Amino acid sequence: MNDCCATKNMPEQGRKLACPGCGRAGLPVSEKTLLHHLKQPWLWQGGQGYFGCEAVDCELNYFSADGTVIRTDALRSKPGLKSRQADAPICYCFGLSRADAADPDARAFVIKQTRLGNCACEARHPYGRCCLKDFPKPP
Ligand SMILES: [Zn+2]
Known part of the structure; x- marks a missing residue:
């Protein structure tokens, strides 16, 4: 599946850094993405180089x-990827939960809108990447 958007603006593409909390590799996230997810972005120092x-x-x-480090509780809402619940948000552009994303019609809708460039993943996805990557694999 092709990336829909955002990646052209991604800083330090391809770089990874180990999370100081869990040690797993994190991917770069743009300043724009953080500004759209922090509860009080005006208090944040800003800057590139975040993962x-x-x-x-x-x-x-x-x-x-x-x-x-910025904890999950400093965000406006908990990212769906940080939850295993069926009602966790998975597509932030069109408001699909994990359960919604398992519906082939809903999935087809998102793929279509993504191809049309109607998504807003860089701002709305908590890691600034295409929401389709997080969808459950089709059966
Ligand atoms: Zn971590």
């Missing part, structure tokens, strides 16, 4: 190479 931790059992959500 996202998607591990379900890790309470850190973003971290930077200089040791700054």
